[in-house]
Amino acid sequence: MTGVSQATVSLVLNGRHDADVRIAPGTRERVLQAIRSTGYVADPIARRLAARHNRILGVFTYEPVFPAGLGDFYHPFLVGIEECAERVGCDLLLLTSAPVVDGRRRIFHPDNRLRLADGCILLGRSLDPAELARLVAEAQPFVSVGRRDDAGGPVPYVGADYPAATAAQVRAAVALGHRRLVYVGQGAGPESHADRLRGFAAAAAAAGVDGRHLPIAGSGAAEVLDAIRADRRTCVFVEEFADGVAIAEVAAARGLRVPEDLSLVALGDPTRPAATDIDVTGYRIPRREMGWQAVEVLAGMLAGEDGPTQRILACEPVAGTTLAAVAGA
Amino acid sequence: MTGVSQATVSLVLNGRHDADVRIAPGTRERVLQAIRSTGYVADPIARRLAARHNRILGVFTYEPVFPAGLGDFYHPFLVGIEECAERVGCDLLLLTSAPVVDGRRRIFHPDNRLRLADGCILLGRSLDPAELARLVAEAQPFVSVGRRDDAGGPVPYVGADYPAATAAQVRAAVALGHRRLVYVGQGAGPESHADRLRGFAAAAAAAGVDGRHLPIAGSGAAEVLDAIRADRRTCVFVEEFADGVAIAEVAAARGLRVPEDLSLVALGDPTRPAATDIDVTGYRIPRREMGWQAVEVLAGMLAGEDGPTQRILACEPVAGTTLAAVAGA
DNA sequence: TCGCTTGACTAATGCGTATTAGCGACACCG
DNA sequence: CGGTGTCGCTAATACGCATTAGTCAAGCGA
Numbered sequence: 001m002t003g004v005s006q007a008t009v010s011l012v013l014n015g016r017h018d019a020d021v022r023i024a025p026g027t028r029e030r031v032l033q034a035i036r037s038t039g040y041v042a043d044p045i046a047r048r049l050a051a052r053h054n055r056i057l058g059v060f061t062y063e064p065v066f067p068a069g070l071g072d073f074y075h076p077f078l079v080g081i082e083e084c085a086e087r088v089g090c091d092l093l094l095l096t097s098a099p100v101v102d103g104r105r106r107i108f109h110p111d112n113r114l115r116l117a118d119g120c121i122l123l124g125r126s127l128d129p130a131e132l133a134r135l136v137a138e139a140q141p142f143v144s145v146g147r148r149d150d151a152g153g154p155v156p157y158v159g160a161d162y163p164a165a166t167a168a169q170v171r172a173a174v175a176l177g178h179r180r181l182v183y184v185g186q187g188a189g190p191e192s193h194a195d196r197l198r199g200f201a202a203a204a205a206a207a208g209v210d211g212r213h214l215p216i217a218g219s220g221a222a223e224v225l226d227a228i229r230a231d232r233r234t235c236v237f238v239e240e241f242a243d244g245v246a247i248a249e250v251a252a253a254r255g256l257r258v259p260e261d262l263s264l265v266a267l268g269d270p271t272r273p274a275a276t277d278i279d280v281t282g283y284r285i286p287r288r289e290m291g292w293q294a295v296e297v298l299a300g301m302l303a304g305e306d307g308p309t310q311r312i313l314a315c316e317p318v319a320g321t322t323l324a325a326v327a328g329a
Numbered sequence: 330m331t332g333v334s335q336a337t338v339s340l341v342l343n344g345r346h347d348a349d350v351r352i353a354p355g356t357r358e359r360v361l362q363a364i365r366s367t368g369y370v371a372d373p374i375a376r377r378l379a380a381r382h383n384r385i386l387g388v389f390t391y392e393p394v395f396p397a398g399l400g401d402f403y404h405p406f407l408v409g410i411e412e413c414a415e416r417v418g419c420d421l422l423l424l425t426s427a428p429v430v431d432g433r434r435r436i437f438h439p440d441n442r443l444r445l446a447d448g449c450i451l452l453g454r455s456l457d458p459a460e461l462a463r464l465v466a467e468a469q470p471f472v473s474v475g476r477r478d479d480a481g482g483p484v485p486y487v488g489a490d491y492p493a494a495t496a497a498q499v500r501a502a503v504a505l506g507h508r509r510l511v512y513v514g515q516g517a518g519p520e521s522h523a524d525r526l527r528g529f530a531a532a533a534a535a536a537g538v539d540g541r542h543l544p545i546a547g548s549g550a551a552e553v554l555d556a557i558r559a560d561r562r563t564c565v566f567v568e569e570f571a572d573g574v575a576i577a578e579v580a581a582a583r584g585l586r587v588p589e590d591l592s593l594v595a596l597g598d599p600t601r602p603a604a605t606d607i608d609v610t611g612y613r614i615p616r617r618e619m620g621w622q623a624v625e626v627l628a629g630m631l632a633g634e635d636g637p638t639q640r641i642l643a644c645e646p647v648a649g650t651t652l653a654a655v656a657g658a
Numbered sequence: 659t660c661g662c663t664t665g666a667c668t669a670a671t672g673c674g675t676a677t678t679a680g681c682g683a684c685a686c687c688g
Numbered sequence: 689c690g691g692t693g694t695c696g697c698t699a700a701t702a703c704g705c706a707t708t709a710g711t712c713a714a715g716c717g718a
Contacts, residue, residue, distance in 0.1 A: 004697080004698085005697075005698050005699080006674085006675080006698090007675095007676085007677080007678095007697080007698060007699080007700095008696090008697065008698075009675095010674095010675065010676060010677085011676090011677095011697095013675095014676080020678090021677095021696095022694090022695060022696055022697085023696070023697080024695080024696060024697085027696080027697085039437070039463070039467075041441040041444070042674080042675065043444060043673090043674055043675070044442050044444055044445040045374055045377045045378050045383070045444070045445065045673090045674080045675090046378055046673070046674035046675040046676090046703090047674080047675055047676080048374045048675090048703090049372075049374050049375055049378050049673085049674080049675070049676095049702090049703045049704070049705090050674075050675045050676045050677080050702075050703055051675080051676060051677095051703090052676095052703080054374070054445070055426060055442075056422070056445070064408075064411055064412070064415070072401070072404075075401075075404070079393075082393055082423065082425055083393070085423075085425045085426070086393070086425045086426065089426045090425070090426055091422055091423060091424055091425055091426045091442060091445070092422070092423040092425050093385070093420055093421070093422050093423075094411065094414075094420060094421040094422075094423065095420055096411055096414045096415045096419065096420055096421050097384060097414070097415065097418045097419055097420045108368065112370040113373050113384075113420060115370065115372060115373060115374075116373040116374065116383070116385070116420070134368075138368075333667080333668085334667075334668050334669080335668090335704085335705080336667080336668060336669080336670095336705095336706080336707080336708095337666090337667065337668075338705095339704095339705065339706060339707085340667090340706090340707095342705095343706080349708090350666095350667095351664090351665055351666055351667080352666070352667080353665085353666060353667085356666080356667080371704080371705065372703090372704055372705070374703090374704080374705090375673090375703070375704035375705040375706090376704080376705055376706080377673095377705090378672095378673050378674070378675090378703085378704075378705070378706095379672075379673055379704075379705045379706045379707080380673090380705080380706060380707095381673080
């Protein structure tokens with residue numbers, strides 16, 4: 001149309017004004033005019049092929065991104081991720097096509113599409129260590145939302161400070177006279193669980209009180225409550241919000257008052273839907289902020305900046321109404 | 330590694346078994362072995378450049394996809410979209426990088442990235458007709474979630490049957506003795522609003538009752554209630570759930586009982602957060618199903634199938650407790 | 659022995675862009 | 689008037705794959 005070469009169009013299109021790229025103002029204007037009148041836009045695909053990046057960030061989750069049953073646990077993460085992606089001018093690619101093997105999605109499979117994106121955000125309670133190791137080994141740019149143990153190398157992440165947040169709750173309970181505490185939950189498996197238990201145990205030890213761990217694999221709330229009462233525990237720290245609610249309900253059914261007869265602390269937000277009117281004491285995971293910062297870290301990595309790639313964010317305490325001075329105090 | 334050409338690898342990789350493409354079983358196996366051991370995956374970008382498609386579906390919304398303030402109105406759509414995308418083996422590209430001009434995102438702008446995807450799902454109460462027209466004109470494959478008026482040609486969509494659902498509510502009210510109805514809301518602007526009003530007006534006319542339209546631009550719930558009462562309307566149909574709740578609250582404050590003194594019907598789910606204990610009568614928009622089917626239609630279009638590209642889904646009535654027989658009956 | 663066929667591949671090309679070396683024209687300087 | 693820059697632009701190439709025409713060798717019939 002304008003009689004110039006494709007190269008010139010490319011230069012004009014990208015607004016190149018470098019010292020070694022000179023376009024006569026008149027020519028530039030003619031090209032821009034042609035672009036405007038035709039509504040031409042460069043093919044992003046070809047662009048990516050040539051430029052080696054495309055301002056797309058992948059989002060991989062082992063579970064569906066928009067969970068029907070999972071409550072809305074992931075939603076706040078995504079809000080943060082989207083906000084930051086918008087800010088840094090990137091689009092988000094939800095890797096929904098990853099095939100499900102053995103009940104979970106796989107990152108690596110014959111038709112792996114991770115590389116569609118410049119980098120990738122990993123979301124999920126537990127990430128497969130083998131896949132994580134491979135990502136690290138292949139030097140794929142990625143950031144995990146949630147702390148991860150090393151996997152053949154340090155894993156970039158933005159995590160929540162479960163140990164500190166849990167420890168703070170333990171100290172609060174101790175300050176209220178509790179001496180026999182119990183941690184109800186796995187305390188293992190996902191890093192977030194182990195972190196909670198670690199914070200619990202450390203704080204209990206530091207305060208010189210009795211902190212026991214009660215794994216609850218397969219047991220119902222009633223049995224758990226039995227064990228707690230038999231052991232004369234006065235304050236329960238539940239790894240999982242919903243378990244706490246279930247215990248509180250069983251307790252209520254037995255005529256036990258919370259927190260007068262039994263204190264309850266939830267170590268984080270519900271990951272399973274838990275309908276309740278109880279204002280449970282505990283802390284809030286800074287999910288939105290984690291999502292936001294994960295994108296920030298990833299964007300930094302992609303920009304070639306080399307700063308720290310691991311961040312730990314503080315959790316916000318929730319006063320609630322389920323922690324009170326111990327009965328006998 | 331295997332001493333074969335790039336072309337052969339490509340053929341093996343794509344599992345081509347056509348009549349005019351023959352690979353010796355031994356060779357095929359060697360290549361597959363090499364692919365497996367190196368973990369090689371084809372670059373999706375290059376693939377797209379060559380093959381002209383990439384199994385990516387774009388999702389464009391004028392508002393942020395993960396709304397913080399918007400309640401979770403869009404969430405169910407996305408659940409459906411994701412589920413179907415997973416099923417058809419496509420990834421989802423959230424077009425978050427679209428720049429905001431005049432308070433809303435733009436589809437078309439100098440760095441348009443729509444074409445990154447094979448096709449695109451459009452989400453949002455109202456889509457800019459000009460942009461819609463351009464999409465149609467350029468023959469971009471896309472499907473709108475929500476019915477759209479023609480824009481220089483028919484617009485592919487999966488919409489909700491607001492006219493029928495609204496009409497059914499009107500008939501229910503008439504059956505309960507209501508003769509003076511009122512439609513509170515814009516009744517214009519987005520197609521979904523116009524559809525509701527149309528269904529309302531048609532059903533009222535068909536039943537031979539008095540159905541008035543009360544636009545509420547800028548007026549508060551109190552003024553609206555004043556107008557309704559002054560006009561001796563017995564049943565209010567609100568376009569917007571939240572408005573209905575607000576009206577009910579003002580009514581309660583004045584000692585009016587719902588539904589004894591005033592019946593209330595909400596024409597769809599809340600698009601603005603509306604905290605209430607009231608079980609409002611009305612209907613539910615099949616949001617998840619709409620999202621699902623939109624992807625289904627889009628996938629069909631991309632596959633070259635030519636079936637109908639416009640679908641209307643029924644809304645599910647919600648009995649609720651705010652519609653009762655008219656007072657004087 | 660010479661086509662002819664068939665099987666098994668490869669060379670070459672295109673996709674649409676970004677990038678860079680370099681070329682012709684012109685001005686300026688000594 | 690030759691040499692040296694500077695401007696403004698283009699030719700050529702790379703990016704990594706899919707596709708297709710075509711090549712080469714082996715087998716086979718006459």
